[in-house]
Amino acid sequence: MRTTVTLDRDVERMLQEAMHRSRNGFKETLNAAIRAGLSQKPAAAMSRPFVIQARPLGLRAGLDPAGFNQLADDLELEAVLAKARNKKTR
Numbered sequence: 001m002r003t004t005v006t007l008d009r010d011v012e013r014m015l016q017e018a019m020h021r022s023r024n025g026f027k028e029t030l031n032a033a034i035r036a037g038l039s040q041k042p043a044a045a046m047s048r049p050f051v052i053q054a055r056p057l058g059l060r061a062g063l064d065p066a067g068f069n070q071l072a073d074d075l076e077l078e079a080v081l082a083k084a085r086n087k088k089t090r
Contacts, residue, residue, distance in 0.1 A: 019029045
């Protein structure tokens, strides 16, 4: 079958490198690359799904969960004050 195909620059570069390595012509190298790509099974079908084994970690000793709320409040207050200062300087 004869057809016209527009190759992206990176694909053209890879094809040129493969031609140089294999010392084959354009037609042979392109056909080999297409065969290799089309004959592969999809990656999801070939490998097992990754499963995370979760476990509860809890908090480190000495960390107070109430302190996290105070930190969040302080950060929010700083952001509001910074925004108010920016509006005054405009």
